[in-house]
Amino acid sequence: MSTALPAFSSIDPKHIESKLSSLLTQQREQISTLLNDLCEPTWDTLMTPLEKLSAELHNFWSPISHLHNVKDSEDLRSAYLACLPLLSEFSTWLGHHHGLFKALQQLKASTHFHDLDTAQQTIINNELRDFKLAGIDLSATDKERYATIASELSTLSTQFEANLLDTSDTWQHLVTDRQQLDGLPERFITASEKKATDCGKTGWLLTLDAPSYLTVMQHAKDASLREQLYQAYCTRASDQGPHNPDKDNSSIMHNIMTLNLELSQLLGFNNTAEYSLATKMINHPDEVFEFIDELLKASQPQAQKEFETLQHYAQSELKLDDLNAWDIAYASEQYRHQYYDLSDEMLRPYFPAPQVIQGLLTIAERLFHLKISECDAFDTWHDDVQCYQVTDQSGNLISHFYLDLYARNNKRGGAWMDDCRNRYLSDTNTLEHPVTFITCNFMPPTDDAPALLSHDDVVTLFHEFGHATQHMLTQVNYLGVSGITGIPWDAVEVASQFLENYAWQEDCLQLLSKHYQTGESLPAELFAKMQRAKHFQSAMGMIRQLEFSLFDFRLHIEFNPEQPDAIQACLDSVRSMTSLYPLPKYNRFQHGFSHIFAGGYSAGYYSYKWAEVMAADIFSLFENHGHFDPTTAQRYKDTFLALGGSIPPLDVFIKMCGRKPSTIALLNQTGIAVEATS
Ligand SMILES: [Zn+2]
Missing domain, CATH: 1.20.1050.40 (Endopeptidase. Chain P; domain 1)
Structure with a gap:
């Protein structure tokens, strides 16, 4: 080996x-x-x-x-x-x-x-x-054109991502009046002060990396501060807002769409969506629209009610007569705090990163019968990085993975898992073992406290680790379909979303939590509150994801290169069906939508929801038998985790569940009234 x-x-x-x-x-x-x-x-x-x-x-x-x-x-x-x-x-x-x-x-x-x-x-x-x-049947001229398009697309999506990173990293706002920071958590204020000092400035430096941005949006009482950050964030890499106009992604996006369409038509498809589905689990655009529509119809009435409740609360309690886009997260957090008496900041002290990691590994060991140990010496790119070795219970090596958890400059935002090495049996009969990267952007430790994760962060870590389990525990010996390789995009999020469920179970949370000062694990009453709060605004969240999915899918069907504002027009049209509140005209969310312009998810963003449908359905089997039930876990390991891309995902699903996927389990687990669907 x-x-x-x-x-x-x-x-x-x-x-x-x-x-x-x-x-x-x-x-x-x-x-x-x-x-x-x-x-x-x-x-x-x-x-x-x-x-x-x-x-x-x-x-x-x-x-x-x-x-x-x-x-x-x-x-x-x-x-x-x-x-x-x-x-x-x-x-x-x-x-070719x-x-x-x-x-x-x-x-x-x-x-x-x-x-x-x-x-x-x-x-x-x-x-x-x-x-x-790849156009093997194309004429010589078309083949040449194909090659040019492929090369241009690759460069364009890298430029898209670079502009986004540059505008995020460059923008900063120095607060000199501490009163403006009212409502923000103390440790965030300390970290912002340190950021300012590190740059030789006096005051508190606010930046656009996701943890910093989200903290301000949820907690800052000062509406003008929230508005300023909101505007900077949702105009990154666009023609709007305070950014360098050279970093505007507008024409890059239009070119990406135009070239994608040309490429699809060159291959005989009507549009990019049809081209995308040629390699997916779902075969026809109508099936995508049908399943989105089913979830949308089931969620809309509840989402409307959730929004009206928030509006009413903001008017009466926060004196916010108009609920602006930059007020939503703040008002929601206040509402959640008041009625559910639960905020991210109340939970963070219970989730110091070292405890969360230890808990996660214990859960994985128990569920999948593994042994996971930290490597002492390994070659790395940053001191924060940890490397782990995974073996079976007899000590036979299965794989390695790297954990790189904290946000820093020159690191792409978000969280993701990537394959470093793939399992396969080489020509000399040597089994190459799989290696994965797990990357997050959590708030780093401070001088006087370890990194404290929000519960969302914990769920994110389980998500990425879920991807990693599928890559690491594959039993396939051929490179082309081992681990995450060869799995259609719309089935690739099943293992990740499945594992998220474990970040919500009471016994698992006992393993994951340990107050960084008192050493106590998550108290029962806090767990009860988390359960209650879990479905808070769940229909609004569902609608938001369906909006992204619908925008992406419709854009890749309807896009007309002759229409200069085609992308904005499509987004506006989707929002007219899905939006619960108006957004400022300057909002350029799409200019930062890396998934579809730089991440390979074009006409495939629906995959997240489709995979959620399947993951919820699978977890409902565990709910019936117990979430550590060895028989169910073994079947899951033998199907979703073992088979990689070797057989079609629908067959894998049927092997696991004995039937086709249904949306009922997802609606149930999201707390959306299922009877409303009929
Ligand atoms: Zn994922």
């Missing part, structure tokens, strides 16, 4: 481009030689060598791409940007390789194909499908 982990510290931006370039040249030669010498394509003669090359390239690039996300610098960014066209050219070359396509077709048509196992057959079928989607 191979146990080597990447050497991050020896990655030198100066050499990245030349190393990649020679690796790609070498791979081109190896593939050409392989195909020239090939008489009879079989798994061993064709696929095994290809998987090896693919692993080699992935293992080279993945740590670099990761560093670009978590430790960006000018040198690294320019090396990274210089590499993107090389990678894109290579994958286009490979995706007639010799390889013919060899795969030959393999598929041979009697040998029927002797292969399901995972192997799926890989070959996926490859053939992807060849068609």
